[in-house]
Amino acid sequence: MRMALEKYIPDGETLLAGIHAIAKETNIIGIFDKCICTEYSLRPDENGGMNDIGTCYNLTDIQKCEIKKGGMGSVKCNIAMKNGTYFKLLLPKLGGLGGDMPNHTQYRDAIIARLGGGSI
Numbered sequence: 400m401r402m403a404l405e406k407y408i409p410d411g412e413t414l415l416a417g418i419h420a421i422a423k424e425t426n427i428i429g430i431f432d433k434c435i436c437t438e439y440s441l442r443p444d445e446n447g448g449m450n451d452i453g454t455c456y457n458l459t460d461i462q463k464c465e466i467k468k469g470g471m472g473s474v475k476c477n478i479a480m481k482n483g484t485y486f487k488l489l490l491p492k493l494g495g496l497g498g499d500m501p502n503h504t505q506y507r508d509a510i511i512a513r514l515g516g517g518s519i
Contacts, residue, residue, distance in 0.1 A: 404429045404436050408456060415513065420488045428488060430510045433458055435478075437486075456480055465512045474511060485505035 407501030417429035427438040436455040465477040479485045494500030
């Protein structure tokens with residue numbers, strides 16, 4: 400996760416947790432002391448090639464974060480930023496094919512807690 404997100408992370412930030420999330424555009428989500436970063440995988444560029452694109456948002460810029468249970472043990476996060484950006488995340492119960500992502504549940508819970516959702 401660190402390698403996927405590191406080019407987008409502001410100086411001085413430390414990765415607290417990162418998982419693969421399911422969303423229209425986001426593949427990886429990482430939570431830090433002061434920000435949340437997303438990584439979008441392989442978007443077309445102007446030359447017909449593909450690029451990874453990432454964005455970091457200050458946690459203080461979150462206007463509203465709605466967290467609720469989804470199907471099959473997943474957690475849904477609807478995040479509205481003060482600048483009007485809005486995105487929906489689905490944090491699956493298990494990470495990776497067959498649930499083989501180490502620490503997925505621990506990291507998912509840390510992301511939820513950092514976003515202000517406590518425990519779901």
